[in-house]
Amino acid sequence: MSTLERLPVDEPPERRPTDLQERLERVRALLEAADQTGLADYLSPLHPSDLADLVEELEEEDRLRVLSALPAELASETLAEMESEEHPEEILVALEPERIGELVGELAVDDAVDLIGELPPDEQARVLATIPRVDAGELRELLRYDEESAGGIMTPELVAVSVHLTAGEAIEEVRRQAQEIEGAFYTIYVVNLFRRLVGTISLQELVVADPGTPLEQLVQPPAATVPAEMDQEEVGRIIARYNLVSVAVVGP
Template sequence: MTATSAADFDVDPIDELRDLLEGGSEARLRAFLDGIQHGSDLADLLEQLEDEDRVRVLQLLAPDDPALAAEALAEMEPDEHPEDSLAALNAVQIAAVVAELSDDDAADMIGEMAPADRDRVLAALPHQDAGDIRDLMAYDEESAGGIMTAELVTLRVNQTAAQAIDEVRRQAHGMDEFYGIVFVVDEREVLQGTVSLRDLVTADPSTSVRELVQDPIAVVLPETDQEEVGRVVSKYNLTIIPVVDGGGRLLGGVTFDDVIDIIEAESTEDLFKFVSVSAEEEVRGGWVDAVRLRLPWLFINLLTAFSAASVVYLFEDTLSKVSLLAVCMPVIAGMGGNAGTQALAVTVRRLALSSERSGTPWNVVGKELLVGATNGLATGLVASGAAFLLCMATGANVLLAVVVLLAMLLNLTVGGFAGAFVPTVLERLGVDPAVASSIFVTTFTDMCGFFLLLGLATELLL
């Protein structure tokens, strides 16, 4: 049978699947599932089903095609809680599906279960598999140890090329995934390096593996943060990076497909933080949960907004005499906030990529200050022209155009400076710059914008 993706069905596959689950025969449902050859397609369908229907599909697949069931569970988004569907299966079905999961995926999934479900699932597994999964679950889930797989092909340095080829064949046969990277260890399991399959098959059969081994390009410790792991893998274009303990003993490896998931998860988390939304909020979560997670940040924003508004109160007399200032205030503050947000996004991205940690991050602050000043001059000229026309139309003092120009120039300069300075300082203090930067930058540019506009107006117009 040729491979079929969910997009290849004539009828919307989710509608057909729902119909089959509601009233179709089991034979037709099995035939439908047989037409799905890739776990990601099945994962897309499962995510659109109710929990009980997900379990029914997995119960059908577990005896006949546990590999597809396992792949679908691994491909599901974490906030869809695939672990709940796995825990709902019986012991035999659980053992069949988990046997097809990579050990790191199994550890992640089982680690998310309630303690009672976790114990029941582990009890359904072979003793060795359960022990391996428990070992992985002991690591922080966002560390290299928490995302590594222990399924590696390893050779001894004292083996010959002929022995090594037989050993690679034996070990790879029982693995779910093999990326063609062979690790070489000594008798104490200390990593010596890697050897390529090409070198093994082209070498003289009697050649020692010791002569073929190459030093590892990079290694990470089990406690290394997953974001740092992703940076190293991306930097060196690695397929898999070895994880070693403090003594250099090989513990496992982090594969590039896990790194892709890490990058996606970290990007999503940073995006949520950037707009002051908790990463815990789920797409399918209820409105009560959304309110609970968002409201604290809104209260913080409310306090900072009052702080910015207090500046306006200081210039109450100026506003009463030059009413057109009320029209210009949101323009100056908004443009400064936009400039600050632009600088903030670029700086946070640079910090996330570590491109400035080993260099001179203050050069970035200087650059953003210059960018803000240049943009402030350009937009200030346009805004002052509009203010001049407004003054001519209303008979107001045309010096208001000069006030607008200066306020725009200075506030965008402040915005560029704050957008780069705040996250840089927070990073140096050990605070995630994506979490708190936007609130500080927005408040700062609002306060400065109001103060500059009203202060300059007080000096030049009154």
């Protein structure tokens, strides 16, 4: 029988809980003084979820000033953490176009789709015009799906390798792709020359395989795939039924 032990942890000072009201008073003082540098220095060590709580307490103009002062990555994470009732998408479109592009560029694809999808078509177009054409095209493709469908909740950020590689070559390709995506992944998708799904292999299985083993000898057929139009609740049932970490969304 395994047991858990309680161990002391030295929490970094900037992550220790601080009274929200105290933070608000400090932020409002910095805003009143128009001290954008001081604002960035004070807020940058905070966790995005704590920043989201703080921003939600501010008036619209002050929200914009705070998000303009923060580093782009932290500002985008803060928007993603805000409650939907606070309409973070409205904050995004109220920023300067250059800043909108910076923040959208830092957002995870699924977070970007969630935010932009709440906007009317004309404002969606204005946001998408601030980012590179290739990225905008990718987001447009995802935005066309119903938000309650498999297509609406899927992410294009995955690792896919050719079935014609060896295990060693596949690991090198995984390393390359891993630098370009956010978040953890455990499943490697194996595709043919036409980018059609052949099957999957777990990251663990790939790492322990002999480097010279052809991938086609290791790949397993997918336990399940789903069409982009499938309702997300049905997708959830399939994931639970087959005990999957993720499931591939496939086209015709």
